[in-house]
Amino acid sequence: MDAMRKTYKVPGLILCLLIISLVFVHSVQAQDEIDDAVLELGKKTYDIRCAICHGFKGNGKGLAGVIRRMEKNGTLLVVYPWDFTQAVFRFRSTPSGCLPKDDDILGIISRGIPISLMPSHDHIPLEERKAIVQYIKTFSEIWEEEEEYEDECMPVEVKKPSWVGNTESIAKGEVIYKKMKCWECHGKKGAGDGPKAADLKDDWGRTMLPFNFTSGELKRGSSPENVYSTFTTGLDGTGMPSYVDSLNEDDRWHLVSYTLKLMRKTE
Ligand code: HEC
Ligand code: HEC
Numbered sequence: 001m002d003a004m005r006k007t008y009k010v011p012g013l014i015l016c017l018l019i020i021s022l023v024f025v026h027s028v029q030a031q032d033e034i035d036d037a038v039l040e041l042g043k044k045t046y047d048i049r050c051a052i053c054h055g056f057k058g059n060g061k062g063l064a065g066v067i068r069r070m071e072k073n074g075t076l077l078v079v080y081p082w083d084f085t086q087a088v089f090r091f092r093s094t095p096s097g098c099l100p101k102d103d104d105i106l107g108i109i110s111r112g113i114p115i116s117l118m119p120s121h122d123h124i125p126l127e128e129r130k131a132i133v134q135y136i137k138t139f140s141e142i143w144e145e146e147e148e149y150e151d152e153c154m155p156v157e158v159k160k161p162s163w164v165g166n167t168e169s170i171a172k173g174e175v176i177y178k179k180m181k182c183w184e185c186h187g188k189k190g191a192g193d194g195p196k197a198a199d200l201k202d203d204w205g206r207t208m209l210p211f212n213f214t215s216g217e218l219k220r221g222s223s224p225e226n227v228y229s230t231f232t233t234g235l236d237g238t239g240m241p242s243y244v245d246s247l248n249e250d251d252r253w254h255l256v257s258y259t260l261k262l263m264r265k266t267e
Pocket of ligand 2: 216217
């Protein structure tokens with residue numbers, strides 16, 4: 001009886017394992033195929049839509065480099081298409097030094113960056129925009145470590161208190177703006193003309209202009225939440241630091257109130 005049960009059980013177990021492994025192998029294969037197809041679509045779309053500025057190799061040296069050379073002759077604004085081979089990104093939901101989340105990059109691709117030459121791409125299908133995000137990650141090996149830092153690089157929580165923008169909070173924000181020396185770069189009235197502004201360079205030694213609050217739209221997007229994310233995560237690569245360790249959450253929201261005032265976005 002015992003022996004019979006054994007002979008019955010063993011092939012059953014082997015069969016089970018076989019089925020499980022077949023299903024597993026099949027799904028891994030399917031995953032690989034999806035990835036290849038996504039990357040192929042990403043590359044195709046990137047080459048058509050983005051390479052002209054960001055370069056076929058993602059090094060920021062597309063045709064727009066020509067525009068930059070003209071700029072050196074004094075004819076155009078200073079704009080540098082971003083170099084993806086460094087894997088340093090400014091507009092992240094994640095802490096300073098971290099890679100951005102897929103949705104951060106997707107957001108930039110969709111919205112574009114106001115007051116620069118980076119156009120909005122929300123007219124192209126979402127599937128193609130998502131594929132570009134995956135393709136951009138092939139420009140740097142640093143992306144291979146993305147999962148390793150997942151815990152440290154969780155998106156920063158952004159919960160706007162109801163008092164943001166009220167008179168008391170604006171007054172507190174003004175004091176913090178002075179104390180934290182934001183004005184050294186951004187200017188006393190926020191016009192981007194502080195004493196450090198003229199010599200500011202980004203991590204690659206290129207001229208970098210601090211944001212001019214009186215000019216209107218922010219690169220990341222103009223909501224109070226976006227402004228809060230900027231001081232909290234910092235704009236890596238640009239000299240605009242993160243204040244997550246030097247200012248508590250309330251103080252950062254007071255600063256949002258004051259910057260909204262500088263941007264004339266409070267009544
Ligand atoms: C006409 C030129 C142009 C085209 C086309 C263009 N970009 Fe850009 N892009 C720029 C410039 C210039 C910047 C930097 C803007 C700034 O900082 O003011 C930029 C910045 C970015 C950033 C910001 C990185 C960060 O977080 O700091 C991302 C991401 C980006 N581009 C992705 C793309 C993708 C993907 C495409 C194609 C769908 C694309 N861009 C098409 C010019 C362009
Ligand atoms: C060392 C110089 C420096 C200091 C100090 C500094 N910033 Fe900045 N900030 C910059 C630069 C440079 C940029 C523009 C980066 C870019 O365009 O990519 C910027 C951009 C910004 C932006 C706009 C982001 C966007 O989406 O366009 C905000 C908001 C901002 N800073 C707020 C502040 C506040 C508030 C303080 C003080 C707590 C501060 N900054 C301190 C250099 C500085």
